[in-house]
Amino acid sequence: MINTLYLPELREMLAAEDTSGLQEFCTALHPGRTAEFMEGLTAEEAWKVLLTTDSGTRTEIFGFLPEEIQTEIVENSDPQQVSELIAEMPPDDRVDLLNQVDPAVVEVTLPLVPTEERRDILRLRAYPEGTAGAVMTTEVAKLSETMSVREALEELGRQAEDLETIYYIYIVDDEDHLRGVVGARQLVQHLGKPQTKLSDLMEHSLVTVEATDDQELVAEKVADFDFLAIPVVDDQNHLVGIITHDDVMDVFREEAEEDAYRAAAVEPLEDSYLQTSILELAWKRGVWLVILFAAALLTAVALSEYEDVIDRVPWLVFFIPLIMSSGGNSGGQSATLIIRALSNKDVTLADTTTIFKRELITGLLLGSGLAILGYATSFLPILDITSTPYELLVVPITLLVIVVFGTFCGAGLPLLFRRIGVDEALMSTPFVTVLIDIGGVIIYMTVAVWMIAELQKVVG
Amino acid sequence: MINTLYLPELREMLAAEDTSGLQEFCTALHPGRTAEFMEGLTAEEAWKVLLTTDSGTRTEIFGFLPEEIQTEIVENSDPQQVSELIAEMPPDDRVDLLNQVDPAVVEVTLPLVPTEERRDILRLRAYPEGTAGAVMTTEVAKLSETMSVREALEELGRQAEDLETIYYIYIVDDEDHLRGVVGARQLVQHLGKPQTKLSDLMEHSLVTVEATDDQELVAEKVADFDFLAIPVVDDQNHLVGIITHDDVMDVFREEAEEDAYRAAAVEPLEDSYLQTSILELAWKRGVWLVILFAAALLTAVALSEYEDVIDRVPWLVFFIPLIMSSGGNSGGQSATLIIRALSNKDVTLADTTTIFKRELITGLLLGSGLAILGYATSFLPILDITSTPYELLVVPITLLVIVVFGTFCGAGLPLLFRRIGVDEALMSTPFVTVLIDIGGVIIYMTVAVWMIAELQKVVG
Numbered sequence: 001m002i003n004t005l006y007l008p009e010l011r012e013m014l015a016a017e018d019t020s021g022l023q024e025f026c027t028a029l030h031p032g033r034t035a036e037f038m039e040g041l042t043a044e045e046a047w048k049v050l051l052t053t054d055s056g057t058r059t060e061i062f063g064f065l066p067e068e069i070q071t072e073i074v075e076n077s078d079p080q081q082v083s084e085l086i087a088e089m090p091p092d093d094r095v096d097l098l099n100q101v102d103p104a105v106v107e108v109t110l111p112l113v114p115t116e117e118r119r120d121i122l123r124l125r126a127y128p129e130g131t132a133g134a135v136m137t138t139e140v141a142k143l144s145e146t147m148s149v150r151e152a153l154e155e156l157g158r159q160a161e162d163l164e165t166i167y168y169i170y171i172v173d174d175e176d177h178l179r180g181v182v183g184a185r186q187l188v189q190h191l192g193k194p195q196t197k198l199s200d201l202m203e204h205s206l207v208t209v210e211a212t213d214d215q216e217l218v219a220e221k222v223a224d225f226d227f228l229a230i231p232v233v234d235d236q237n238h239l240v241g242i243i244t245h246d247d248v249m250d251v252f253r254e255e256a257e258e259d260a261y262r263a264a265a266v267e268p269l270e271d272s273y274l275q276t277s278i279l280e281l282a283w284k285r286g287v288w289l290v291i292l293f294a295a296a297l298l299t300a301v302a303l304s305e306y307e308d309v310i311d312r313v314p315w316l317v318f319f320i321p322l323i324m325s326s327g328g329n330s331g332g333q334s335a336t337l338i339i340r341a342l343s344n345k346d347v348t349l350a351d352t353t354t355i356f357k358r359e360l361i362t363g364l365l366l367g368s369g370l371a372i373l374g375y376a377t378s379f380l381p382i383l384d385i386t387s388t389p390y391e392l393l394v395v396p397i398t399l400l401v402i403v404v405f406g407t408f409c410g411a412g413l414p415l416l417f418r419r420i421g422v423d424e425a426l427m428s429t430p431f432v433t434v435l436i437d438i439g440g441v442i443i444y445m446t447v448a449v450w451m452i453a454e455l456q457k458v459v460g
Numbered sequence: 461m462i463n464t465l466y467l468p469e470l471r472e473m474l475a476a477e478d479t480s481g482l483q484e485f486c487t488a489l490h491p492g493r494t495a496e497f498m499e500g501l502t503a504e505e506a507w508k509v510l511l512t513t514d515s516g517t518r519t520e521i522f523g524f525l526p527e528e529i530q531t532e533i534v535e536n537s538d539p540q541q542v543s544e545l546i547a548e549m550p551p552d553d554r555v556d557l558l559n560q561v562d563p564a565v566v567e568v569t570l571p572l573v574p575t576e577e578r579r580d581i582l583r584l585r586a587y588p589e590g591t592a593g594a595v596m597t598t599e600v601a602k603l604s605e606t607m608s609v610r611e612a613l614e615e616l617g618r619q620a621e622d623l624e625t626i627y628y629i630y631i632v633d634d635e636d637h638l639r640g641v642v643g644a645r646q647l648v649q650h651l652g653k654p655q656t657k658l659s660d661l662m663e664h665s666l667v668t669v670e671a672t673d674d675q676e677l678v679a680e681k682v683a684d685f686d687f688l689a690i691p692v693v694d695d696q697n698h699l700v701g702i703i704t705h706d707d708v709m710d711v712f713r714e715e716a717e718e719d720a721y722r723a724a725a726v727e728p729l730e731d732s733y734l735q736t737s738i739l740e741l742a743w744k745r746g747v748w749l750v751i752l753f754a755a756a757l758l759t760a761v762a763l764s765e766y767e768d769v770i771d772r773v774p775w776l777v778f779f780i781p782l783i784m785s786s787g788g789n790s791g792g793q794s795a796t797l798i799i800r801a802l803s804n805k806d807v808t809l810a811d812t813t814t815i816f817k818r819e820l821i822t823g824l825l826l827g828s829g830l831a832i833l834g835y836a837t838s839f840l841p842i843l844d845i846t847s848t849p850y851e852l853l854v855v856p857i858t859l860l861v862i863v864v865f866g867t868f869c870g871a872g873l874p875l876l877f878r879r880i881g882v883d884e885a886l887m888s889t890p891f892v893t894v895l896i897d898i899g900g901v902i903i904y905m906t907v908a909v910w911m912i913a914e915l916q917k918v919v920g
């Protein structure tokens with residue numbers, strides 16, 4: 001959604017070099033809103049607008065611009081000005097940004113960034129993507145346990161401008177070991193007793209994460225405990241950073257996105273749809289299509305083995321897609337239900353028996369329903385099927401068996417993945433479906449052979 | 461995951477009625493952690509443990525217990541004690557809880573809750589589920605614009621205990637109209653000038669939501685702006701509550717969950733997998749299975765129309781599942797990509813032409829790849845296909861056409877849904893797949909008829 005409302009005015013002001021007008025525009029609204037109104041400007045125009053305002057506001061608005069505009073600005077603007085912007089940005093965000101930018105540009109820009117910030121960037125970039133260290137920010141409210149409430153508030157007043165959050169104040173000893181936490185709320189409540197020591201106020205029992213922990217695990221901890229932020233420590237319990245609620249929200253969005261792609265057998269995209277090149281897109285889809293194709297080949301092999309059954313009762317062919325899709329759909333449903341339940345911790349491997357019992361009953365209920373529909377279907381005049389009563393039972397019996405089979409595969413595969421230690425979210429619905437298709441062909445043809453044999457017994 | 465570590469000790473203390481030991485257990489750790497260690501206790505045992513501690517700690521730990529334990533406690537414990545707990549709980553959480561509880565129990569408990577809290581509960585329950593009003597809390601830091609920084613801090617010190625967040629302080633006029641916001645950070649920074657009026661500090665430009673707004677829209681606003689909380693107003697701009705970051709996280713989880721269910725053609729569950737009765741589960745799946753079955757019937761009808769083609773080239777039947785699944789998988793991929801891109805606002809309806817161009821090229825690339833594989837397949841000895849060169853072209857040509865067709869359907873349907881104003885996330889992958897199946901049968905058989913006709917021309 002592009003807010004084109006202000007675009008003509010912005011462009012006019014740019015053309016007229018109306019610095020004070022643009023400056024006014026930059027400061028009038030919440031930076032996030034301002035960034036929204038700038039959508040539609042080119043990166044060059046956006047940067048010109050931002051240069052009219054003070055560096056604090058500039059950095060804030062910049063942080064809300066779309067990623068591709070941010071990257072373009074960094075890559076194409078004056079390196080000196082860009083390095084000042086980078087020095088001002090929150091430590092975690094600037095590392096994310098630099099990871100997107102052409103390495104050649106980073107090489108030119110980074111030496112212009114002040115030493116302290118540069119070191120910080122290099123330190124954070126050393127953590128592999130997807131770890132707590134890569135998501136955390138190093139700007140944390142850190143105070144000594146010997147301080148009083150008054151001293152703490154004064155120190156915070158000085159630091160507040162630079163900190164991402166002041167709502168938890170972490171208490172460290174002389175060697176930066178994390179000792180406890182004090183909430184801003186507690187400080188405010190002790191305004192009347194300003195001599196109280198932080199060590200008397202602080203909470204010792206702390207939930208922390210290690211810098212090398214997986215970001216998903218971190219996000220879940222923050223969400224489970226309703227934290228605003230969680231401290232990140234190294235293996236010796238030194239406080240190295242914090243991860244704040246907004247970063248956690250981003251992690252959740254990212255993970256939900258990845259899960260959705262995986263469920264549809266697409267390798268997760270790194271950029272947005274339109275930014276991903278067609279070749280990359282084709283590759284990320286093609287890999288899975290080819291794997292699924294190879295698996296589906298087994299259905300062709302299976303069917304070729306039963307050529308004589310098909311010869312004998314040719315109308316069985318009509319129902320192949322219907323039967324495959326019924327099995328696949330019920331399997332996909334079970335797989336999704338169990339994957340979600342596992343990831344929400346609603347079920348564990350200990351519930352395996354319960355799950356199979358529930359899925360068996362559900363499968364029998366759903367399968368019987370579809371079997372009745374399938375039986376009724378054979379009498380549809382449009383299909384014009386003339387057959388023996390035994391042959392007419394093939395489709396309904398197959399539907400019942402395949403829905404139960406699909407339900408079992410769908411529920412069982414995520415449990416199997418979990419048991420062998422593979423993330424069950426990696427399992428795509430098409431993967432479940434193709435397995436059910438292969439089984440489905442065999443079930444269908446076996447039932448047909450069996451019914452024809454029964455028929456011969458009667459005739460014989 | 462059940463932390464059974466402390467269970468035996470807890471049970472021992474309960475049996476020995478060791479009140480002080482249990483009290484110690486309740487206060488030693490973060491309430492979220494304490495709740496984790498209580499997993500495995502029955503609702504009755506958990507409540508006994510909680511009754512040993514003060515009502516503040518009790519309410520906090522209770523808030524971290526699993527939903528089903530919370531419900532059981534409310535339904536089976538002494539109504540007087542429960543009503544005290546409810547009065548202490550955050551307004552939004554207690555309303556969620558009461559919505560889960562047996563209405564007969566609510567009728568008994570509610571009259572025991574103090575008048576003020578009871579009114580608040582009734583007011584919040586009046587908002588329909590899924591709206592901002594139903595998610596918000598009414599405990600908001602609300603101050604008058606005429607206050608000074610010192611007065612504000614003193615007032616906050618008094619109120620802090622009861623408030624869910626003190627990090628944004630909302631400024632209202634005499635009639636509760638929302639006028640602005642002041643951050644706790646700003647107050648701390650102005651400790652040196654305690655006479656500063658809030659009206660001089662406050663930010664006038666505020667992003668708000670209305671109580672009747674959809675919760676998903678609210679969650680996106682909070683995430684887009686990296687807010688800790690967002691104020692909720694009525695249609696006359698009276699401040700009625702706030703929605704905090706943790707509620708937003710819950711909304712995101714809920715919505716991601718619903719999308720995952722819908723993508724697999726399961727009506728979203730209200731409770732967790734194990735809590736949902738098998739009949740309800742069967743119903744939520746069966747509705748979609750029957751609809752999809754009815755649609756898939758058209759594939760049977762289509763195939764029956766082409767009986768003579770199948771008679772002529774019987775081995776074409778072997779490839780039916782393979783062709784259907786290739787079309788369905790590529791369509792499902794496109795649908796997922798476009799649904800995600802639409803919901804992330806990476807693309808809009810204005811990009812329709814670009815999307816179709818990209819999907820056409822991707823489809824041609826993927827389709828050609830599968831066509832080559834499909835052609836090679838006909839020479840597999842295990843399939844034992846003896847046929848004319850024209851007939852051998854049927855499968856590869858169909859694969860190319862059906863992958864492009866699938867890609868177009870998959871990308872086009874979400875765009876169509878969006879254009880007619882229906883949420884594209886309601887569209888399930890099986891729905892896309894069954895449409896592609898129907899088209900696929902027709903494409904397959906048409907290509908076959910065409911190739912056989914070409915063959916006859918040559919022979920003739």
